[in-house]
Amino acid sequence: MADKGYGYEECEATADWLLARTGVRPAVGIVCGSGLGGLADMLKDQVAFNYEDIPNFPQSTVHGHAGRLVFGTLKGRSCVCMQGRFHLYEGYPVQKITLPIRIFKLLGVDTVMLTNAAGGLNRDFKVGDIMVIKDHLNLPGFAGVNPLSGPNDERFGARFPCMSDAYDGALRQMAMHVGRELGYGDFLKEGVYCVLGGPSFETIAESRMLHKLGADAVGMSTAHEVIVARHCGMRVLALSLITNQAVMDYDSEAKANHEEVLETGTRRAAQLERLVSTMVTKMELNNNNNNYAGDADRGTLACQRKPQ
Numbered sequence: 001m002a003d004k005g006y007g008y009e010e011c012e013a014t015a016d017w018l019l020a021r022t023g024v025r026p027a028v029g030i031v032c033g034s035g036l037g038g039l040a041d042m043l044k045d046q047v048a049f050n051y052e053d054i055p056n057f058p059q060s061t062v063h064g065h066a067g068r069l070v071f072g073t074l075k076g077r078s079c080v081c082m083q084g085r086f087h088l089y090e091g092y093p094v095q096k097i098t099l100p101i102r103i104f105k106l107l108g109v110d111t112v113m114l115t116n117a118a119g120g121l122n123r124d125f126k127v128g129d130i131m132v133i134k135d136h137l138n139l140p141g142f143a144g145v146n147p148l149s150g151p152n153d154e155r156f157g158a159r160f161p162c163m164s165d166a167y168d169g170a171l172r173q174m175a176m177h178v179g180r181e182l183g184y185g186d187f188l189k190e191g192v193y194c195v196l197g198g199p200s201f202e203t204i205a206e207s208r209m210l211h212k213l214g215a216d217a218v219g220m221s222t223a224h225e226v227i228v229a230r231h232c233g234m235r236v237l238a239l240s241l242i243t244n245q246a247v248m249d250y251d252s253e254a255k256a257n258h259e260e261v262l263e264t265g266t267r268r269a270a271q272l273e274r275l276v277s278t279m280v281t282k283m284e285l286n287n288n289n290n291n292y293a294g295d296a297d298r299g300t301l302a303c304q305r306k307p308q
């Protein structure tokens, strides 16, 4: 894909451009979902770049996605945060919307923490719940829309990466543990995220079908980023904020809408930020004592060759 503007050389040029402009060497990369950009404001000693100024970067077009890449520290740990992500429905090829994840890798990131807004399909979920993603259904992938389509560059990862370990078990366990410690037990869930192309929300029949297929929540992002992150050997934690209930009943008057999504984001932002920042603190501590050592390395070694 080098000829299309999202190959290794482009990612490397962008990473070098950024590294020349900040002294921060991030170990953690954070991606903010719709209405959840406040996560970036938690970073101290910020060095921020507008997407429009970053070579090879796509531009944010969606309300609730500011379009800034923010470097800084979170409780002393170096991080980089995308305040705004890209979606298929914005018209970008799937390889382009996931390009920042490869740039994360070349910046030195080893752990990616993604957030998104999603519609709840599981009837036990309520608006405002935080779902730790344990697995995904990549429906665009069923139709061949996969960010790894096209020539494979072994410098990123292997041609056929394993995805059965996509969502790091130790990080998920840590998220549940930290969440309960913070008193979030009543609204902390675990489940399967299903990505669709959007931008239209689901019909009732579609929501019913996705629920029957095993999805607990539905959205328009994240899974592509996870595939790319795992391909290049980073470990992944992903959190969905259930911003609305998917409409599954023909008698319902409810209508999914982006304003409700953003409003729920605003209401739960502080708790989500606290969960993420506490986890970053614990990860740092646990780098020393290994209690929460991720399984990414094991997964990487088992599933793919290391990038050369």
Ligand SMILES: O=P(O)(O)O[C@@H]1C[C@H](O)[C@@H](CO)O1
Pocket (backbone or CB within 6 Å): 032, 033, 034, 062, 085, 087, 115, 116, 117, 118, 198, 219, 220, 221, 222, 257, 258, 261
């Ligand atoms: O970036 P995320 O996945 O959080 O955004 C979701 C999906 C759509 O972009 C939007 C719908 O309201 O929110």
Ligand SMILES: Nc1nc2[nH]cnc2c(=O)[nH]1
Pocket (backbone or CB within 6 Å): 117, 118, 119, 120, 196, 198, 200, 201, 202, 218, 219, 220, 243, 244, 245, 246, 256, 261
């Ligand atoms: N596809 C989809 N994406 C969402 N993002 C936030 N809510 C929803 C939803 O109900 N459906």
